[in-house]
Amino acid sequence: MPELPRDPLPPLPEHPPLPAPMRWLLLAFAVLCLVMGVIGIVVPGLPTTVFILMAGWAAARSSPRLHAWLWRHRLFGSMLRNWADGGRVSRRAKWSATVLMALCAVILFWTSAPRWAAITACTCMACVLVWLWLRPEPQR
Numbered sequence: 001m002p003e004l005p006r007d008p009l010p011p012l013p014e015h016p017p018l019p020a021p022m023r024w025l026l027l028a029f030a031v032l033c034l035v036m037g038v039i040g041i042v043v044p045g046l047p048t049t050v051f052i053l054m055a056g057w058a059a060a061r062s063s064p065r066l067h068a069w070l071w072r073h074r075l076f077g078s079m080l081r082n083w084a085d086g087g088r089v090s091r092r093a094k095w096s097a098t099v100l101m102a103l104c105a106v107i108l109f110w111t112s113a114p115r116w117a118a119i120t121a122c123t124c125m126a127c128v129l130v131w132l133w134l135r136p137e138p139q140r
Helices: 020-042 048-062 064-072 077-084 091-110 115-134
Strands: none
Touching: 020 048, 020 064, 048 064, 048 077, 064 077, 091 115
């Protein structure tokens, strides 16, 4: 069966070069964020999308090779391309964040966490969810 043609990926955004020490710091930050994002795939409550967006931002300014890999990645690429296209967040990512934050809130109130800490954390998560749900969604 012939393979259907894919929509071409949008071009990589270009950024002016930075001094070498800054590039190395940003590259280390990009790798750290990428590792945290990958861990966030399996650890509830640890956000994947935020870390991948930060990794993409840092990689775009420090390593064109890493940035190109992230941009074209099967799992992470769509997050970066959607964000670059007007700060868009998929509905699936919104629901995933909502469910995981609700689970974290339930755990906070069921454990022996101080009530003030649970309320503060839940308030922060609610604010993030409001902001997230107000983000535009990608075009189909």
